[in-house]
Amino acid sequence: MDCTSKGKDAEGKNKEVKEKEVKERSSQKRKWSSPSKREERKEEEEVKKKKEKRRKPIDSSPLTKKDREYIWNQPQLPVTCGDKEGVLHKDKLAKGEKCIVYQSLWYTPPEFEKLGGKERHKKWKTSIRCCKATLQNLIQENYLMAPPATAASTATDRGQDKKRLHARRSTDPAHTKKKQDRGEGYQREEREEEEIEKMTEAGGAVDDFSSHDYKDVDTSMFEGVALPVQCGPITGRLQKIRFALGSKGKCIRREEGWLTPAEFVRRNPDLKDGMWKRDITCRGQCLSYLLQRKILWMHAEGCQCRMCSQEESDLEYQRNDDDCFICGEVGELLCCDGCPRSFHRDCHLPTSASPPGVKWLCTFCVHAQWMRNPIRPDHMNQREILESRISDYKLQCQYLLLFLLNADEQRIFTKDPRLTGSDYSVIPRPMWLEKVWRLLENCYHLVEEFVSDVRLIFRNYAVFNRNDDQKQLGMRLSDLFEKEFCITFNISTDKKIRSALTLSDRSQ
Numbered sequence: 001m002d003c004t005s006k007g008k009d010a011e012g013k014n015k016e017v018k019e020k021e022v023k024e025r026s027s028q029k030r031k032w033s034s035p036s037k038r039e040e041r042k043e044e045e046e047v048k049k050k051k052e053k054r055r056k057p058i059d060s061s062p063l064t065k066k067d068r069e070y071i072w073n074q075p076q077l078p079v080t081c082g083d084k085e086g087v088l089h090k091d092k093l094a095k096g097e098k099c100i101v102y103q104s105l106w107y108t109p110p111e112f113e114k115l116g117g118k119e120r121h122k123k124w125k126t127s128i129r130c131c132k133a134t135l136q137n138l139i140q141e142n143y144l145m146a147p148p149a150t151a152a153s154t155a156t157d158r159g160q161d162k163k164r165l166h167a168r169r170s171t172d173p174a175h176t177k178k179k180q181d182r183g184e185g186y187q188r189e190e191r192e193e194e195e196i197e198k199m200t201e202a203g204g205a206v207d208d209f210s211s212h213d214y215k216d217v218d219t220s221m222f223e224g225v226a227l228p229v230q231c232g233p234i235t236g237r238l239q240k241i242r243f244a245l246g247s248k249g250k251c252i253r254r255e256e257g258w259l260t261p262a263e264f265v266r267r268n269p270d271l272k273d274g275m276w277k278r279d280i281t282c283r284g285q286c287l288s289y290l291l292q293r294k295i296l297w298m299h300a301e302g303c304q305c306r307m308c309s310q311e312e313s314d315l316e317y318q319r320n321d322d323d324c325f326i327c328g329e330v331g332e333l334l335c336c337d338g339c340p341r342s343f344h345r346d347c348h349l350p351t352s353a354s355p356p357g358v359k360w361l362c363t364f365c366v367h368a369q370w371m372r373n374p375i376r377p378d379h380m381n382q383r384e385i386l387e388s389r390i391s392d393y394k395l396q397c398q399y400l401l402l403f404l405l406n407a408d409e410q411r412i413f414t415k416d417p418r419l420t421g422s423d424y425s426v427i428p429r430p431m432w433l434e435k436v437w438r439l440l441e442n443c444y445h446l447v448e449e450f451v452s453d454v455r456l457i458f459r460n461y462a463v464f465n466r467n468d469d470q471k472q473l474g475m476r477l478s479d480l481f482e483k484e485f486c487i488t489f490n491i492s493t494d495k496k497i498r499s500a501l502t503l504s505d506r507s508q
Helices: 003-033 035-055 065-073 090-095 109-115 135-140 152-170 173-181 184-202 261-266 287-292 312-318 363-371 382-386 390-407 433-442 447-464 468-489 495-507
Strands: 076-081 084-089 100-102 105-107 226-231 234-239 252-254 257-259
Touching: 076 109, 084 090, 084 109, 100 109, 105 109, 226 261, 252 261, 257 261, 363 390, 382 447, 390 433, 390 447, 390 468, 433 447, 447 468
Parallel strands: none
Antiparallel strands: 076 084, 084 100, 100 105, 226 234, 234 252, 252 257
């Protein structure tokens, strides 16, 4: 057989193979062209996809087997957000409570997200991490239980209604002009309202940890003229009668002075874009809740009262306390120019009149300046101080007496105990703070005489009151005095020295 015939046979075989392949493809097309065949093909593809899903990992979280075992078994987990590290309590997260501890303070996940500088994300489940995985990963894998969000839908609906109302207002020329006429403070209030509405409409972060447990809150704990408030580590007391707006009305008292809610929020170094209604809390609830339940009332937009006024005289009025720092009563008060304290003239030591236009400092401020004095005496023992002339330390004794008068909120140790109607004859030498005041003015010659009479007040109280609860009150004030006495005179707090001096006082 020659080469040409072999080549022809090979070409014929190749042609046959190609024709066969074409026929198979055309028959396969006809096979799947009918509706029943197409459905069979779809079912086969779905089965293949399900098999592939089973082979894939549950999620893309970078958790090792060891991490998963640790997270499953531990009730508390280390979490991070930005540069902040805290501890998450799983059971509190499931209840929707404050569940993350950072520097001994409790935070909700949205608050911790803000603390870590991720507040713009507004999605704490992805901002907060544990063992390199997000909380969303852990919730999806059932390692964590997501908090309840029962109020989310209603809050969203309410937000939509407000959104439509704002849209109608924005097209109203009268409203536009009115908005332009407002002061900067009111515009800031409105911007804050809109921010809270946006967060509410976004869903999740606000609702999960604020609205759902409102109906279970006991509002009786918000009674009284003043309420304790905090913003992160910053604490103060809010005076209800002073409250006006976020940017107006200095209503929160701190040691350094009175602040508006907006100024109070800015004291927190961890907050960049704080909102006072959301970030200031009182006994676990934000101020927006107190406004909602009419525990606090915001002043009207055009209010011209002394708390809303921006006149210099009215701002000066807001800088000091409305009642006396010693007795807690109102009246004609002498205002200190160095601190927020105010006093009745007869409640301050030394008793003095402040001429108009002259800067006046109270004994607390003068004493604080003396404490900062670099030429202040070095460490001295108690015996040296007690044997000193009282004229050398008159300021310090006056400060200690005013300190005790302010600490005695129930006025138990201030007044003559014989006036209470009780049989006080068992006490051979009664003593009280007002009597010490009179003796300090003219009678004492040594510091020891002053200190001995103050200690006698608490010893008499302990002898007369056998009840443990009443004894504790006297012991608490006695401990405050001893501690402040040692700080004031920069002396040793050695217990042996104190007990020896106390025994010497008893023998007198």
